[in-house]
Amino acid sequence: MGRLKLFIPLILFLVLAALFYAVETRVSDGEYDPKALPSALIGQPFPAFELPALLSGEPVDESLLKGQISIVNVWATWCPTCLYEHPYLVELAERGEVAVFAINYKDDPEKARRWLADKGNPFRVNIVDQTGQLGLDLGVTGAPETFVVDRAGVVHMRYQGGLDQAVWDRHFAPLIAKLKAAEGMTN
Amino acid sequence: MRLILALICLALSLTAVAVVETYDFVSDAERKRYNALIDELRCPKCQNQNLAGSDAPIAQDLRREVYRMIKAGNSDQEILTFMHNRYGDFVLYRPRVTLETLALWLGPAVLVLVGGGVWWRLSRAPRQAANAALSQAEEARLRAMLERNDD
Numbered sequence: 001m002g003r004l005k006l007f008i009p010l011i012l013f014l015v016l017a018a019l020f021y022a023v024e025t026r027v028s029d030g031e032y033d034p035k036a037l038p039s040a041l042i043g044q045p046f047p048a049f050e051l052p053a054l055l056s057g058e059p060v061d062e063s064l065l066k067g068q069i070s071i072v073n074v075w076a077t078w079c080p081t082c083l084y085e086h087p088y089l090v091e092l093a094e095r096g097e098v099a100v101f102a103i104n105y106k107d108d109p110e111k112a113r114r115w116l117a118d119k120g121n122p123f124r125v126n127i128v129d130q131t132g133q134l135g136l137d138l139g140v141t142g143a144p145e146t147f148v149v150d151r152a153g154v155v156h157m158r159y160q161g162g163l164d165q166a167v168w169d170r171h172f173a174p175l176i177a178k179l180k181a182a183e184g185m186t187n
Numbered sequence: 188m189r190l191i192l193a194l195i196c197l198a199l200s201l202t203a204v205a206v207v208e209t210y211d212f213v214s215d216a217e218r219k220r221y222n223a224l225i226d227e228l229r230c231p232k233c234q235n236q237n238l239a240g241s242d243a244p245i246a247q248d249l250r251r252e253v254y255r256m257i258k259a260g261n262s263d264q265e266i267l268t269f270m271h272n273r274y275g276d277f278v279l280y281r282p283r284v285t286l287e288t289l290a291l292w293l294g295p296a297v298l299v300l301v302g303g304g305v306w307w308r309l310s311r312a313p314r315q316a317a318n319a320a321l322s323q324a325e326e327a328r329l330r331a332m333l334e335r336n337d338d
Contacts, residue, residue: 037231040275106244132248139273141232141245 030170039147039158040139046072046153047137054104054112054126064125065149069179070099071172072147073123073163074135076107077115079143085162086119092168093122098148098176101125105143106132148172150179208247210254217257224253224266227281231274 026032041047050061065072073089075082093100102123104112109128116126129135138147141160148157157175159167212218222239228249230241238246238253249270256266267279276282284292321329 035234037277038275040271040273136248136252136273139231139275141274142243 036160041155046149046155049134052128054128066153068099070101070149073102074105074140074143074145076105076143077111081162082144088164089122090120099124103127103129105129105135225250229278229280
């Protein structure tokens with residue numbers, strides 16, 4: 001027994017090492033992000049807003065997001081990761097699995113229009129949030145962030161960071177399949 | 188004495204924080220409330236900084252929001268609830284006690300109890316190893332070893 005006690009530090013070390021290794025593997029796989037902040041909005045209706053659309057200039061509100069499964073991408077021209085994910089958003093809009101909306105967050109609308117003219121516009125409607133007030137109501141901490149909103153306008157997920165196929169397959173596709181299945185049952 | 192003073196200054200300097208903007212308050216009470224709130228609220232973008240200590244854009248926005256709400260006559264509780272509704276438990280340095288935050292509240296106490304328990308056990312355990320008398324055979328071996336070392 002006394003001799004066994006001597007091994008306690010080693011056993012503790014091995015347990016901790018295994019734990020850290022497991023967490024670190026999940027981090028490098030992109031499965032777990034320790035910096036990701038859980039959204040306080042999950043299961044809540046998308047916050048009310050009334051803001052102009054970027055291209056038409058017409059005012060839009062939260063009813064825009066009702067009636068279909070949508071993603072809402074928070075972006076700005078000052079955000080480098082938004083440049084990275086833009087081609088993927090274009091591809092996603094072409095696939096048409098979900099409606100792609102956007103919030104142009106604390107940006108210069110003129111620059112934003114030029115960006116979309118240059119790089120293509122994947123967004124059905126771009127909500128202009130120049131002051132960041134809607135971003136605040138959404139609990140946005142920076143750009144890019146992407147929200148998944150169901151047919152009833154309820155938020156189901158918030159993803160912080162750039163989108164690409166791998167991120168989509170891992171984080172978005174299962175949820176959207178689930179939402180579609182749930183819709184199929186109620187129809 | 189001078190050393191103690193220096194140490195106190197050193198300890199206090201940790202709480203000195205830089206806020207970029209300056210806001211006008213009509214009373215000292217309002218200013219105190221503002222400072223207490225931005226001290227208490229955590230910057231959602233940063234890993235461990237309060238609103239007062241961060242120059243992240245989101246921290247600036249939230250400071251502006253705190254100022255706006257104080258000006259609009261909201262109570263401290265209303266401001267904290269407003270932030271909590273948007274940014275969740277993360278934003279409060281003293282999170283509400285829920286099932287999820289229970290580990291944060293009880294964790295330190297549990298660790299102290301575990302550490303205290305181990306310390307108590309160790310301090311009561313008889314020091315057998317040190318006091319144990321050697322058997323005759325062991326004595327002989329020890330002597331032999333020491334003699335060999337003398338060469």
